[in-house]
Amino acid sequence: MNNITLKEIAAQLGISITTASKALKGYSDVSEKTKNAVIELAQKLNYTPNSFAVNLRTKESKTIGLIIPTLVNDFFSYVIKGILEEAKKRDYLVIILQSNEKLEFEKKQIDLLLNKRVDGILMSLSNETGDFDHIQSIISHDTPLVLFDKIAKLVNCSKVTINDKKAAYDAVCYLIKKGYKKIAHFRGSYIPQNSIDRFLGYKKALEDNNLTYDSSLVFVCENNEDFHDGYENAKKVMKEHPEIDAIFAVTDLVAIGIIKYFNEIEISIPERIAVLGFSNWFMSSVISPKLSTIDQPGFEIGKRSASILFDEINLKKNNLPVVFQSIELETSIIEREST
Amino acid sequence: MNNITLKEIAAQLGISITTASKALKGYSDVSEKTKNAVIELAQKLNYTPNSFAVNLRTKESKTIGLIIPTLVNDFFSYVIKGILEEAKKRDYLVIILQSNEKLEFEKKQIDLLLNKRVDGILMSLSNETGDFDHIQSIISHDTPLVLFDKIAKLVNCSKVTINDKKAAYDAVCYLIKKGYKKIAHFRGSYIPQNSIDRFLGYKKALEDNNLTYDSSLVFVCENNEDFHDGYENAKKVMKEHPEIDAIFAVTDLVAIGIIKYFNEIEISIPERIAVLGFSNWFMSSVISPKLSTIDQPGFEIGKRSASILFDEINLKKNNLPVVFQSIELETSIIEREST
Numbered sequence: 040m041n042n043i044t045l046k047e048i049a050a051q052l053g054i055s056i057t058t059a060s061k062a063l064k065g066y067s068d069v070s071e072k073t074k075n076a077v078i079e080l081a082q083k084l085n086y087t088p089n090s091f092a093v094n095l096r097t098k099e100s101k102t103i104g105l106i107i108p109t110l111v112n113d114f115f116s117y118v119i120k121g122i123l124e125e126a127k128k129r130d131y132l133v134i135i136l137q138s139n140e141k142l143e144f145e146k147k148q149i150d151l152l153l154n155k156r157v158d159g160i161l162m163s164l165s166n167e168t169g170d171f172d173h174i175q176s177i178i179s180h181d182t183p184l185v186l187f188d189k190i191a192k193l194v195n196c197s198k199v200t201i202n203d204k205k206a207a208y209d210a211v212c213y214l215i216k217k218g219y220k221k222i223a224h225f226r227g228s229y230i231p232q233n234s235i236d237r238f239l240g241y242k243k244a245l246e247d248n249n250l251t252y253d254s255s256l257v258f259v260c261e262n263n264e265d266f267h268d269g270y271e272n273a274k275k276v277m278k279e280h281p282e283i284d285a286i287f288a289v290t291d292l293v294a295i296g297i298i299k300y301f302n303e304i305e306i307s308i309p310e311r312i313a314v315l316g317f318s319n320w321f322m323s324s325v326i327s328p329k330l331s332t333i334d335q336p337g338f339e340i341g342k343r344s345a346s347i348l349f350d351e352i353n354l355k356k357n358n359l360p361v362v363f364q365s366i367e368l369e370t371s372i373i374e375r376e377s378t
Numbered sequence: 379m380n381n382i383t384l385k386e387i388a389a390q391l392g393i394s395i396t397t398a399s400k401a402l403k404g405y406s407d408v409s410e411k412t413k414n415a416v417i418e419l420a421q422k423l424n425y426t427p428n429s430f431a432v433n434l435r436t437k438e439s440k441t442i443g444l445i446i447p448t449l450v451n452d453f454f455s456y457v458i459k460g461i462l463e464e465a466k467k468r469d470y471l472v473i474i475l476q477s478n479e480k481l482e483f484e485k486k487q488i489d490l491l492l493n494k495r496v497d498g499i500l501m502s503l504s505n506e507t508g509d510f511d512h513i514q515s516i517i518s519h520d521t522p523l524v525l526f527d528k529i530a531k532l533v534n535c536s537k538v539t540i541n542d543k544k545a546a547y548d549a550v551c552y553l554i555k556k557g558y559k560k561i562a563h564f565r566g567s568y569i570p571q572n573s574i575d576r577f578l579g580y581k582k583a584l585e586d587n588n589l590t591y592d593s594s595l596v597f598v599c600e601n602n603e604d605f606h607d608g609y610e611n612a613k614k615v616m617k618e619h620p621e622i623d624a625i626f627a628v629t630d631l632v633a634i635g636i637i638k639y640f641n642e643i644e645i646s647i648p649e650r651i652a653v654l655g656f657s658n659w660f661m662s663s664v665i666s667p668k669l670s671t672i673d674q675p676g677f678e679i680g681k682r683s684a685s686i687l688f689d690e691i692n693l694k695k696n697n698l699p700v701v702f703q704s705i706e707l708e709t710s711i712i713e714r715e716s717t
Contacts, residue, residue: 102473110455116449134473154426
């Protein structure tokens with residue numbers, strides 16, 4: 040073990056620990072000669088201040104925690120990138136945990152982060168997260184918390200999302216304006232707020248345009264990590280409702296699965312059936328036909344969430360009151376070949 | 379601030395701190411009644427052991443650091459997934475940092491992690507990393523280190539890679555066996571070992587098959603985050619060497635850029651020119667034509683790297699000698715439509 044203490048440095052130079060400490064901090068009441076001797080020896084011995092002791096003194100860890108459902112996902116990759124950029128500006132470190140869409144893991148990960156005494160937590164909830172006691176425990180520990188993307192409306196904290204309902208509403212109105220009349224929806228799981236909101240936006244767009252909502256045209260895609268749900272449900276919808284002329288998919292990954300199946304059975308997109316995705320993953324621009332989709336600003340969501348969290352950490356540190364924010368970032372429709 | 383101490387719990391119950399501590403740890407010399415009272419009060423007050431104090435005592439942070447060049451990358455997403463899975467098994471947390479392919483950031487991030495006293499570090503080097511003093515500083519701090527993917531042969535530590543030279547050699551031999559004779563190589567930057575090795579494998583395959591190596595058929599693609607280098611160099615090679623019949627690309631991303639350009643100018647793949655990628659990103663299976671590529675086992679690389687690191691952390695903790703390992707994982711060629 041190579042953990043040299045200040046005590047050892049002081050002993051080797053025959054000075055007091057206080058003087059050695061002052062020398063390293065550049066205090067003016069220590070002579071230049073002593074300062075140089077201490078710095079030189081500290082460098083020679085690879086001395087680093089014991090961060091555990093520093094933490095114990097300052098009660099700060101300069102670390103935040105991030106819990107996301109899955110890592111293998113373009114959207115979350117960009118979110119993390121945004122968060123790391125903000126953390127870097129402030130010399131903060133980020134512990135990243137993956138809930139794998141499991142409530143059980145999420146609970147345990149919160150405990151780990153609270154035990155670690157991180158200065159704040161960023162979270163996007165798992166698909167299973169329908170009660171929020173474990174999220175409340177973050178708040179009752181007085182640890183700043185910002186939820187993003189998959190949030191809980193009932194939890195009292197800052198939140199960063201897009202307006203999923205409006206984005207889905209606009210998307211379906213766009214399809215209707217293009218002349219599509221029989222539009223199926225491949226939705227996400229039943230619990231996550233963003234999946235509910237995208238479904239509600241779809242439904243409202245139909246109603247506002249005098250198209251009948253038909254629940255048999257709604258298919259559930261649970262899996263976030265591959266496109267098989269999209270592929271299998273595309274097979275199903277063609278059997279049960281071959282009359283549809285468009286599909287609005289809850290994610291690009293689901294849309295990719297649909298396109299894959301339609302390409303295989305040679306259904307022409309968008310002439311016979313249009314496909315619209317959600318999120319603007321990189322691959323949506325390289326698949327053939329190129330996928331029309333909704334641009335979900337992951338990088339921006341990460342940056343804003345982190346920046347709000349760091350503000351709240353600072354306010355708390357200075358015993359100032361925190362006012363929670365609910366930010367909704369703008370989205371836009373990206374028209375490509377599939378619609 | 380809601381950081382209840384054990385002292386406060388003991389005071390409220392009129393017992394000693396030692397007894398309170400023993401009660402929470404379930405020691406048998408504390409009565410059940412006292413145990414229950416301590417546990418109840420600790421829960422009521424949201425007591426968590428002060429991890430800074432625990433760390434100071436155990437000299438363990440139960441945290442490791444991970445530095446990768448970029449997050450927005452299928453391969454690294456799978457690597458992280460593998461690392462987090464191994465960490466979870468051991469209740470370890472992972473601090474993730476992104477060097478953005480910059481040596482400067484990498485140096486600073488190592489300092490941050492060492493100051494944080496992480497128990498070990500996992501790293502894949504940036505494209506700029508040609509000297510290794512900062513990596514050596516990890517070793518001289520006696521902090522276990524495992525390098526993966528983009529490694530430094532000169533650094534004395536455990537390493538997990540694929541055999542890039544052999545993988546590239548096999549890939550180019552495969553193209554030659556398929557009948558391609560004029561094969562260009564879109565290589566990566568000059569510094570990273572894996573980019574050098576893939577180039578050397580390409581060159582050796584040509585030589586071993588009596589094809590002349592021509593340096594004007596080698597193009598450098600520096601950018602890891604988008605496909606423009608592949609796209610632009612495809613344009614260039616068609617102007618300078620329209621006679622080529624195949625391209626071996628250093629990554630799938632580069633290959634995607636090539637396919638994008640060839641699709642635009644209607645060069646048929648693989649009839650006129652074959653394209654072979656490297657890494658097996660998800661999108662390589664959905665682009666049209668589907669990309670043939672080399673399967674690089676990111677998840678496995680992450681798991682093995684983490685598991686070796688945790689072994690070394692344990693050996694160090696028990697003052698046992700560590701023998702460094704160099705693991706080379708197997709790769710395979712995935713034949714799709716582009717070759």
